Amino acid sequence: MSFQFSLGSVLRIRGIVEEQEERMLQRILFEIAQTIEDIERTNAELSGLDALRSSEVFKSFAGHNVHASYEAIATLKQKRKELEEKLEKLEQLRDRQLVVYTGARRNREMLTDMCDEKRGLYETDMARREQRSLDDNHMARRGRT
Secondary structure (H helix, E strand, O other): OOOOOOOHHHHHHHHHHHHHHHHHHHHHHHHHHHHHHHHHHHHHHHHHHHHHHHHOOOOOOOHHHHHHHHHHHHHHHHHHHHHHHHHHHHHHHHHHHHHHHHHHHHHHHHHHHHHHHHHHHHHHHHHHHHHHHHHHHHHHHHHHO
């Protein structure tokens, strides 16, 4: 007679759910990392444009070059603002997903603990039965001689 856990299928399903929630959390964390890199890249471009504009302050500049420079800076600032908003939304999503993942993990761990406890009781009971059988065999042999 082998060990059977009556909630085994529920435990497997909860394990699958936990894995799905963990993958979702990993995707969100990956997107956060990409967004932070994009913000850093945008900041570097802004710094480069500012440095270029500052270095060419004393050079003769055509009006359209100045206008293009300011427009590029405005575009990069808008892009940075959008990326920061995206980062804020992703961080909120991460926090919500972390709560969901923690709940899924807790549910799975509860059933895993229950399964381990029942397995321990089963193994203890099987060991007692085996010992009782050995004792009965020993007593039967002893009684025959």
